[in-house]
Amino acid sequence: MAYRYFATPRRKFIIADTPGHIQYTRNMVTGASTADLAVVLVDARNGLTEQSRRHAFLATLLRVPHLVLAINKMDLVGYDAARFEQIAEEFTAFAAKLDIRDLTFIPISALHGDNVVQRSASMPWYDGPSLLHHLEHVHIASDRNLIDARFPVQYVIRPHQATDPELHDYRGYAGQVAGGVLKPGDEVMHLPSGLTTTIQRIDTASGPAAEAYPPMSVTLLLADDLDVSRGDMFCRPHNQPPAAQDVQAMICWMTDARPLAVGSRLVLKHTTRTVKTIVRDLQYRIDVNTLHRDETASQLGLNEIGRVSLRTTQPLFCDPYARNRMTGGFILIDEASSATIGAGMITEAG
Amino acid sequence: MTAVRSDYLLSQLDVLEAESIHIMREVAAEFERPVLLFSGGKDSILMLALAERAFWPARIPFPVMHIDTGHNFDEVLDFRDRRVAELGIRLVVASVQEAIDDGRVTEESGRWASRNRLQTTSLLDGIAEHRFDAVFGGARRDEEKARAKERIFSFRDEFGQWDPKNQRPELWNVYNTRIHRGEHIRVFPLSNWTELDVWHYIEREGLEIPAIYFAHQRAVFERDGILLADNRHVVRADDEPIFEASVRYRTVGDMTCTGAVESTAVTIAEVIAEIGATRITERGQTRADDRASEAAMEDRKREGYF
Incomplete structure (x- = not known):
């Protein structure tokens, strides 16, 4: 998997270039984890394939907020509107099984440039945007969670400078805002203690800020002296994430060195907190091509996806992944090899 | 910020x-x-x-x-x-x-x-x-x-x-x-x-950078399409004459393999304008070490x- 960069006067783009075959499912999952938009290419001659369904499913599983079905090689089907409609309808029927928030169909010919940058003169029946126009204008600002205040504590800043009275008592909690909007004067709750205090100031590299929201990296200064360390969480008193030791999650398994099975012991890293976990139950393995759920499955192998119940040694302050990608996703690490061997998306916690 | x-x-x-x-x-x-x-x-x-x-x-x-x-x-x-x-x-x-x-x-x-x-x-x-x-x-x-x-x-x-x-x-x-x-x-x-992005941030934040990133007069010679500074660490061949040129550096590395580009850009805005107009990557243009092979x-x- 490689990352490529390009910019237009309107936006900068990062392309996560991942191969499409089933043996690269883990690469696709990785690329999708940070994507704002996914483009699934369909050959107009062949229509939907197993691969296009799989890609759409993975983009949905990772909650990529925008999906484009680019129906390519329209030149080879005579720029036929009926063919385009037929594929779009077939996909819409399939998509009913998925939770897709924003779906766009664009007929293109990459070879001739039809509807890639400019609207095509060969397809006057299509009145939507070109692919690039869509990429440049799709509204991505609303995809972050600006409702549930979530601030995982990443690092404690203590200058320890006895000579400067201003810095002598400085104690700031640094981190990246994972949800909501924080302002000086806001009442916040510290987890796990459940104690409340007030945000006195929000520091950034260039001075105090009036507010902080995702994905800003800031430092919080509090009105009260609490015992706070890395892995803790700040939220609002009336909007707390569950402190869960039992979570249900969809897992993508990423190694062939060992399978995931009931009883597997793993290291789990979620926001800034690392805990140990044991697999309590495997409810089903999902066929990524057909979406069929195999409830008799006893393990997950490389590139396989399934739903599990996990028990953790310490509580996780988490949200369902569908509500917040930052507080709903985690990675699984093999304790002996230290390799990253799985990715998880929380479906339920508590 | x-x-x-x-x-x-x-x-x-x-x-x-x-x-x-x-x-x-x-x-x-x-x-x-x-x-x-x-x-x-x-x-x-x-x-x-x-x-x-x-x-x-x-x-x-x-x-x-x-x-x-x-x-x-x-x-x-x-x-x-x-x-x-x-x-x-x-x-x-x-x-x-x-x-x-x-x-x-x-x-x-x-x-x-x-x-x-x-x-x-x-x-x-x-x-x-x-x-x-x-x-x-x-x-x-x-x-x-x-x-x-x-x-x-x-x-x-x-x-x-x-x-x-x-x-x-x-x-x-x-x-x-x-x-x-x-x-x-x-x-x-x-x-x-x-x-x-790096140049835009340097400009926005007013970060100081070494003077060689801006256009200056320097004695250089050309080798395989790269302009190298005449310096004590490189042995020049007879068919590599020295000439004076207005140059700047896009990257800063070892003097023996870091090339300059001809430029008149003396401000960050002018550097950004020059980079925006080129299609050659900084390492491809100015680093002999990266040209050895694909x-x-x-x-x-x-x-x-x-």
Whole structure:
């Protein structure tokens, strides 16, 4: 998997270039984890394939907020509107099984440039945007969670400078805002203690800020002296994430060195907190091509996806992944090899 | 930095800055002995400025290391020493000359003789000697093909080697920092910055950079399409006449392999205008070391290069 960069006067783009075959499912999952938009290419001659369904499913599983079905090689089907409609309808029927928030169909010919940058003169029946126009204008600002205040504590800043009275008592909690909007004067709750205090100031590299929201990296200064360390969480008193030791999650398994099975012991890293976990139950393995759920499955192998119940040694302050990608996703690490061997998306916690 | 906006939108530069700061804090929190590689080039200057911001008002909680080829631009060394003093941090120098004197490496010979590749030994020796477990590098993914596929937290085995076929999957902003004794992680907080992003940020934040990044008169000669400064470390052939030109540097590295480009840009805005108009990458245009072969960078990276 490689990352490529390009910019237009309107936006900068990062392309996560991942191969499409089933043996690269883990690469696709990785690329999708940070994507704002996914483009699934369909050959107009062949229509939907197993691969296009799989890609759409993975983009949905990772909650990529925008999906484009680019129906390519329209030149080879005579720029036929009926063919385009037929594929779009077939996909819409399939998509009913998925939770897709924003779906766009664009007929293109990459070879001739039809509807890639400019609207095509060969397809006057299509009145939507070109692919690039869509990429440049799709509204991505609303995809972050600006409702549930979530601030995982990443690092404690203590200058320890006895000579400067201003810095002598400085104690700031640094981190990246994972949800909501924080302002000086806001009442916040510290987890796990459940104690409340007030945000006195929000520091950034260039001075105090009036507010902080995702994905800003800031430092919080509090009105009260609490015992706070890395892995803790700040939220609002009336909007707390569950402190869960039992979570249900969809897992993508990423190694062939060992399978995931009931009883597997793993290291789990979620926001800034690392805990140990044991697999309590495997409810089903999902066929990524057909979406069929195999409830008799006893393990997950490389590139396989399934739903599990996990028990953790310490509580996780988490949200369902569908509500917040930052507080709903985690990675699984093999304790002996230290390799990253799985990715998880929380479906339920508590 | 962050202008307050009612729609909660951050500029592209603000998003990149927030990501880099998050990465640096993650390293400071999870590793015992991090170090930041500092060459005096614009990318490491940016990286150091971001580190300053990540831990402000505290000092940067790790030292910087310079891999000194002995073929430096004087302006760059002066800049390095001044910056380190300002920040009150420790400077570790790993010297290629010492490695040559000790017989750990053998100096190359020939027309394109360079100490570029020899830096790998000094780098790995420096990491081992100081038992560094996380090493910040200023590499960007838009620079070059091998770098485009590298992770932000990139695992190195006990020999300092990179295995591009066996990299750790990297999801969201959750980084796997676990290693065994003797292994280390190379961390690239500028992975998602492009050359233009770096210049725009330097301009916006008013960061100081060495004068050689701006157009100046210099005695140069041409070799294989690259303009090299006439200097004591390079032997010129008879058919390589010296001429005066107005040039600037796009990258700063070893004097023997870093080329200049003809330029009249004396301000950052003019530099940005020139970069915006070119389609050649900075390393392709000005680094002889990367031209050796298509796979030059990947081969060196596997061995443990930056």
